[in-house]
Amino acid sequence: MKHLYYGAAYYDEYMPCERLAKDVEMLKKAGMNVVRIAESTWSTWEPQNGVFDFTHLDRVLDAMEEAGIDVIVGTPTYAFPTWLAKEHPDILGVTKRGKELYGRRQNMDITNASYRFYGERVIRKLMERTALRKCVIGYQLDNETKHYDAANESVQQLFVKHLKQEFVTCEAMNQAFGLDYWSNRINAWEDFPDVRGTINGSLAAEFEKFQRGLVTEFLAWQAKIVREYLRDDQFITHNFDFEWHGYSYGIQPDVNHFDAAGCLDIAGCDIYHPTQDDLTGKEIAMGGDLMRALKGGNYFILETEAQGFPMWTPYDGQLRLQAFSHLGSGANMVEYWHWHSIHNSMETYWRGVLSHDFAENATYREAMTIGAEMKALSSNLVNLKKQNRVAIVVSNESLTALKYFPIDVRNPDALSYNDVMRWCYDALYELNVEVDFLFPQQMEALNRYDVVVVPALYSAPESMLQALADYAKRGGELVVTFKSGYTDEYVKVYHDTQPHILCEALGIEYNQFTYPNKVYLNGETLPHSAVEGWMELVTPKGADVLASYDHYNWKRYAAITEHAYGSGMATYLACKCSKEALREVFVRILKRAGLYGPQQEIALPVKVKQGINEAGHRVAFYYNYSEQPQTVPALFGGTELTQKQSVAEQEQLTLEPWNFRIVEEA
């Protein structure tokens, strides 16, 4: 990107009154230089089959172009028109809950031929009309695309074909999935039962993997169409989202982000997060770190909250803090969803920059300061590069497998894959360690890191486990948690000693496990604290025991171990220990890896991020996620950008409540 982008989604279609000229004026006043338009408004442009009316689109493009505001155009396919539902009801998805009714968005079978036919036609019309417009800098494919659990008969047909290709024979599939169990064997392809009924977690997980593949294929199909029209100076992006726990929580179960991003030029996403007293910056950082993994660099925040839900109304300073938190993670764009609060329907209380009255409000006034500051600092902060030394390996396959084989069988939601991932991520975040994420497709990149953390890698092929072991052998610091290396790529449990290939690297083995009940960690260097959620009964086979279990019956087993392996070290966390204990484990590893420095002495609510800007200068961001003023020593000297003051190394920086400072090295 040439500069930073700041803006909002803009829907002329949804306005209860004429607003365009006034809105453009207010956008400009707020320093906004980009709007995202058009996704999800198909029924406005094509009110009847083959009848097109691009009035709204044209007038917005005209107005933005005249005002010098850039535009990202979205393809409209994630919500389809009523006439199309009436003409082709087969487009509606069939899920475990039955046949979808028309109404909500994302209710379709994305493989449906009618949907594809009409979708392609409207995309082509859109491209013809917009690709040559000067203000259009790029396109967003669809929006938050997923498979929507659609298991229509035709989808299941495709799935069986996929399995035939994967396994060739039913017997191979039966063996891989263990279908003998409960008489579920499929001895002829035509006997394949409705997959929605299966109780076989391997089959179910394979179906979800296949469904994620449909998302990848769908976006690639759209990208191919869009590229036929795309100018060289225009990009294709997509708005990915994350597992939703009322906010962006972890990796997305229904999309393989890495694969799906293959057809894009730039990764984009939406990040929604708690605010007010619960604003920590964690989700902002995690989402950004995940996005950087997709296309190897900077990314767009295509949506984030301005006011958002009622509980997210920002305190003074928070909106600005959030925007610069995104920039510190490597975002080149911060766009709000959305410009104005909508006056009807589902998301009336998902509020935009403006409230329902369109007037300047506290949020808009803060946006004005952000816009001005982003413009002023654009050249210092755009295209920021990271040089992280620590990586976390994430796996869609493990997430799905642990959905079907939950860690806590008594309460499947008690300890999910993303919970384990966040347990690791958050501990590193609180230690002011910045991380990259690695997907299973990126095992060749392991060597770029000094420390690699592997949470709950429950399902993985042997090749991946071997790559991780090799990483340690070659000198890496490998950290593996419980529930890793347990099953293969078909979620069949490895039938030798656990954790299978990792045993040698970790210097341990186990074949029993339980849920802790009044069990505590017993280790010289670690805090005595409760073990919760899961514990494996590990026997060291060469590893040193950092902690064992404080419990009369389990005391002979190891809880946390470390093992010198080849030139490296392999640490195993056999249980979910307290965050305090985990922190100490990470401190030990970071020190060993030479990564423990002054930055790690800084504790939340102060958070530090670093990068290298286009000028090749180091830039450090010091954030205060609290309502109290904080001070922090500058990690290096240079110019403090928000105040344009010179700062010496170690000089105490004052951070006002919900505020930040940025230092660029000279």
Place this chain on the structure above:
Amino acid sequence: MKHLYYGAAYYDEYMPCERLAKDVEMLKKAGMNVVRIAESTWSTWEPQNGVFDFTHLDRVLDAMEEAGIDVIVGTPTYAFPTWLAKEHPDILGVTKRGKELYGRRQNMDITNASYRFYGERVIRKLMERTALRKCVIGYQLDNETKHYDAANESVQQLFVKHLKQEFVTCEAMNQAFGLDYWSNRINAWEDFPDVRGTINGSLAAEFEKFQRGLVTEFLAWQAKIVREYLRDDQFITHNFDFEWHGYSYGIQPDVNHFDAAGCLDIAGCDIYHPTQDDLTGKEIAMGGDLMRALKGGNYFILETEAQGFPMWTPYDGQLRLQAFSHLGSGANMVEYWHWHSIHNSMETYWRGVLSHDFAENATYREAMTIGAEMKALSSNLVNLKKQNRVAIVVSNESLTALKYFPIDVRNPDALSYNDVMRWCYDALYELNVEVDFLFPQQMEALNRYDVVVVPALYSAPESMLQALADYAKRGGELVVTFKSGYTDEYVKVYHDTQPHILCEALGIEYNQFTYPNKVYLNGETLPHSAVEGWMELVTPKGADVLASYDHYNWKRYAAITEHAYGSGMATYLACKCSKEALREVFVRILKRAGLYGPQQEIALPVKVKQGINEAGHRVAFYYNYSEQPQTVPALFGGTELTQKQSVAEQEQLTLEPWNFRIVEEA
């Protein structure tokens, strides 16, 4: 009415053995002078299509007539026979949950033509047989009629026709409902999707309003048939019920009581309420106050609990206290559901006056005292009139709108419309202020009141908001809570300053809001107490601030304001404050309105109600809703009716546990 009625629902059809003569004897002994029969026993009278057998009906009428007990006859349509379900399965409702199975009552599409045809036939047979019977004093149409969520295809056809009439063009509807959002536009009437799937709250609310209209139409249709046979001295009533929270809680979402009562002569209802330690009289008063609004005066309690559910087994004295609580609110009839406890099926543990053994039990023995007392005091208490100075405005439209746009998006049930209504109602009840209710159809009646309270009027046309503002201007005390005046009659948010038309009268404005988290009320005259559930960030524009928010980031906003407007005052409650704080706000307003008197110094568990009897005398009821004796000064002198003693003004009345005194002014 000529006198008070006391009785029970009586089902000869349900008896496990011959009971009629014995029951009549026991009814008489208990002083009961009315029974309600026949609703819901269609399958007994018409065992097969066109075969009628009124044996049970005839013998009950014969026996009651001979005993001098009056009878209310119910039309039987709220449960239909098995043969009819088998012949016309299309009668069964289709809801969001799918097609109903036969079994429970209230499972039909009340617009279904087959249901109407057979329903009309059985009603005519019933009328022919009973209208001329001397003992029959009136008819109840159906029972607790609602629309039962039926969205059968034919119902949806009617709905589309309703929309065509309302909006004429699709475009007008799209605009009113904001259907552009998520591509939901309907560009041709024949594209109308199954309304059960909609995510558009405006469309969904309009459908519910339409469904409530079906109830009004259904009852009017029955009334028209019944009136063809009705004697001049007979009445038509209906048994309305309330929103159910395990007991009668608030206004009924599925019926527009005011409209539906149009075809009736007298309003009737059932009120079920907690008892034992939780008996407060609140639901008895609230239900009665709502009923008085429907036909402008007295009403029937057609059902209330005798023993009811196991947790409602009354303590000694409670049954009598309850009966006279109804009379103090203006009821002319108290009927139990039901005479005897049923020996089979769904409501075996919804017990009547008699237990399963038909013997005299503690409840029956208390009923005997009630019957005797009601007879003795009938001329003093019948047709009691109220002269309340305070009214509460209630709105089905706002209730429904807040169902689709819940105040608390995190937990839709946390703060419902009826919760806000009850927050206001209960505070006034505890202040011993008696109220009338006003429906939106009654805005011309505002001037009859000194104080008008408007809870959460979320959806209202401009004309209604203007009427409320005008009321204050003309000298009224208008009290408006948060979430009022926010959307129009189609649940479209007003797109100017909130709360729209009310801004001027209230002297405030706001465009942001949030959920309170450790926020307290800060006001000189109000208790420092927590704000919970909702808070608007109000800026006074002429109003005085009674309380602001005690919170570091929200302290600049107003929480409770009052504003001199025209000749009146307008108070705004921008948040849900504690009941103690709300009480103080009401005290302030009542004092200003000259309505704060000795009655307000009396606190629950003592409750006072007043009325004017047929002789034109004031009558005051002093109730003790507690297990401890209480004393209370008489508000005026006269005759204490239960003891036939003379009482002087200010004389201390002793109230025994769960007991009451009634003073009639000389």
Place this chain on the structure above:
Amino acid sequence: MKHLYYGAAYYDEYMPCERLAKDVEMLKKAGMNVVRIAESTWSTWEPQNGVFDFTHLDRVLDAMEEAGIDVIVGTPTYAFPTWLAKEHPDILGVTKRGKELYGRRQNMDITNASYRFYGERVIRKLMERTALRKCVIGYQLDNETKHYDAANESVQQLFVKHLKQEFVTCEAMNQAFGLDYWSNRINAWEDFPDVRGTINGSLAAEFEKFQRGLVTEFLAWQAKIVREYLRDDQFITHNFDFEWHGYSYGIQPDVNHFDAAGCLDIAGCDIYHPTQDDLTGKEIAMGGDLMRALKGGNYFILETEAQGFPMWTPYDGQLRLQAFSHLGSGANMVEYWHWHSIHNSMETYWRGVLSHDFAENATYREAMTIGAEMKALSSNLVNLKKQNRVAIVVSNESLTALKYFPIDVRNPDALSYNDVMRWCYDALYELNVEVDFLFPQQMEALNRYDVVVVPALYSAPESMLQALADYAKRGGELVVTFKSGYTDEYVKVYHDTQPHILCEALGIEYNQFTYPNKVYLNGETLPHSAVEGWMELVTPKGADVLASYDHYNWKRYAAITEHAYGSGMATYLACKCSKEALREVFVRILKRAGLYGPQQEIALPVKVKQGINEAGHRVAFYYNYSEQPQTVPALFGGTELTQKQSVAEQEQLTLEPWNFRIVEEA
């Protein structure tokens, strides 16, 4: 049986690699002498319609026979193949939730003719192949058979025919079920509505009784086929299970165990129970006591947990303690489900003796000690007979009736039939009183007991109530709890004084009841403790009051009474009192019955069981269900079998944590 059996379920079909020889070696090493095979693997043996392949079966039988390990063969019908589902989709059950999808086991309509046809064919093939094999000692019919809620149209047809036979006329049925209520009358059989929709608890309960009858008929049908092939030295058994609360909790709602066992030679069951800190032996004892009732003696544990779920990983000693707990209750076989942990599908974490790695683990090592010990003590412990003096009467009909008429209408799961049964059972267990169970079919056996406890016998014909009253009259100690004798066999409430026929024997009556709210027990000899869940307002009519209610309004009613009746005594528990109070009531009764001895002075965690072995010697088991060592005086002298030491009466036996001692009288 000639000796004790110890073993596991073994599935060659499920192996991820060749294991047979190694497993046989390990089985032998663990002292296991029996495996159960073949149930639920139909799809492996008949991969296509009419194509049979018994490779797995043959090789396992060969290997076991050679190793001298006996085999129980299961018929495979509780899970059916994919090809059969595809050819005959009508086999899948239709329940209240709709049509089943293929996938899970136990998803069929067990009356379906196609299912029966193919089921019979595969059973015959199996019998032909296995009946003459030396190692096959017996057969298990199906597995945990139930009706699976199937209400397919054909099932409902059979039900209507059943009703015609039961009632002859609709009128009789209407009367019995009270169908007049809510117009549910059925005036012609062809009007019979879909029973899934009924809200009539009598009809619904009758349907469940009918469905339980289908299970009895299904097992009898299989037994008849199997017996055509059965050798004289082979047995037929079945694996019954219990109501499931995450573990085996109480009597099975969906099977009439007593009736269903009619076709068996030996009763069998699975018992799963909490372990680790929650191991009390209660479920082991309760399940065994229930099994002994079915065929009048010893029984098989066909499944119990080895490692089981993660929370069940046994502490050291627990597996052995559990095995001998079964033996002390009269089991002749202890088999684990299952040998090895499965590597795929639904029950991957329901772990067997071996973990997923097939290696020797802590559990296996403990199994080895058990196997050796069971072999050594087989002649001392096999065919142990009980001589219990106390019986508990259990009733499927009452359980089902209380499902439709829950004791707590506010929370139907708060106090179920099995909760009341366990309240009694557990109190006796903790008093070290061993009990037998009696089913309603066994009322002639009442006289064999000194004390008979009748929990919540809510639905019973008059003949059964009379039998219980007569038992007391003849000298028995009858103990009846609340909610007994209230309804007849059609769940119609008896319409005279409650508890109907029992009034005379108990010397009490009541017609009102409520839920206790701050109510305590008031009795001289009983602890002052809370009444919870249910209380009847009892008036003594001859009975003595052991406790009344401590509550200002209920104090005049009795809570616990006892009544001398004929030569016996009848005790009534009108409320759910604390377990401490219940214990005192039982102590009083036991003392009166001469059954209170030294054994009752021993308290949990020490548990004592006794029996008579084949040599006619008394055998006492002393179990320590705790992690602390315990001592207990020997109730009689003899040989301590685990240590082969002589023990004198009253000599203190030391019980190590989770350990036991067994003394055989000389």
